[in-house]
Amino acid sequence: MKHLICRVAAATMVAATMSAPAMADELKFAIGVPANFKMVDAMRYFEETIPERTNGALTTRLFTGSSLLNFTETFPGVRDGIADMGYVVPVYHRAELKESSLLGDLGMVGSNIVVMAGAASEYCLTDAECQQEYLREGQVMLGFTSTAPFRLISKMPIATLDDLEGKRVRSYAAFGRWVEKMNGVQVNLPAGDIYEGFSQGTLDANVHPYEAFVTLSLNDVAGYVTDINLGALFVNALFNTNLDLWQSWDEETRLAVMDTAAEGIGRAVAATLAEDIAFAEKGLVDLEVEVIEPEPAMSIS
Known part of the structure; x- marks a missing residue:
């Protein structure tokens, strides 16, 4: 991963002016998901590790959920500069992040989340x-991680195409197009509004990993999951950094930030995969x- 990181340094150096190292800066880190998401392991690792990597010049304060910025506000x-670093989901900003969103549209072509996150990062870096x-949007992207594989979480059993027809399914990008192809109805909602959608009856189903039963408390409002991968x-940009702040750091500080971010991303995707396996097993x-077994006609293969 380090050779990819060095490429980021080279790509952004032309936009950066060299200056003295940051002096005991506390970085405000907007995450946008609850603290129990496995992705947050990456930011916790960064928070714990970056002071030592920068000889105390940088510390980090994590703001999870909407305590600083929600998903759509983080970009x-x-x-x-409201946040110094943040977790950005490109598919929420398709007009500005066309290249990244194109990668996101390929989300249904691969099942190995570690490989796909690495491949997406390599492409964009x-x-x-x-x-x-x-850079045009005033920030530096330092790599992608992946969600766990998406399944179909629902209020009622969905095993066949007839079951899915007409159902209102929270989804987006390629996943939303799959829903429409299956004669369902795509509903666009931020992750934080899914619980309310189920509660109020405006949603019948949601495209999300198993973990949403816990992280978004969907176990209270949806009792079924169609076991279709x-x-x-895999385009979750965990460590987007404000460009002005980036420009204020010297090369040594940038390399410390990039190395620590890359290590955090690796830990997060491994933890996400392990958690998904644990949900499936027990x-x-x-x-x-x-758990509902779908008919073959619902398969994406």
Whole structure:
């Protein structure tokens, strides 16, 4: 991963002016998901490790959920300096992040989330246009991680195409197009609104990993999951950094930030995969979630 990181340094150096190292800066880190998401392991690792890596010049304060910025606010918030670093989901900002969103649209073509996150990171860290679309928005992208594979979480059993027809399914990008192809109805909602959608009856189902039963408390409002691997969203930019702040750091500080971010991303995707396996093996049973086997016609292969 380090050779990819060095490419980021080279790509952004042209936009950066060299200056003295940051002096005991506390970085405000907007995450946008609850603290119990495995992705947050990456930011915790960064928070614990970066002071030593920078000889105390940098510390980090994590803001999870919407305590600083929610998902949709984080992208402009990092640009405007409301947050110094943030977890950005490109598919929420398709007009500005076309290259990254294109990668996200390929989410249904692979099932190995570790490989897909690595491949997506390599592409964006080595492709000039992918880097520039972040720089134009006042931030530096330092790599992607992946969600666990998406399944179909629902209020009622969905095993056949007839069961899915007409159902209102929270989904987006390629996953939303799959829903429409299956004669379902795509509903666009931020992750934080899914619980309310189920509670109020505006949603019948949701495309999400198993972990949403716990992290989004969906176990209270949806008791079924159709066990179909729909692929994953592997363009989750965990460590987007405000460009002005980036420019204030010397090369040694940048390399410390990039190395620590890359290590955090690796830990997060491994933890996400392990958690998904644990849900499949026993976690869903413990939650009393009923697993529905889909008919072959629902397969994406």
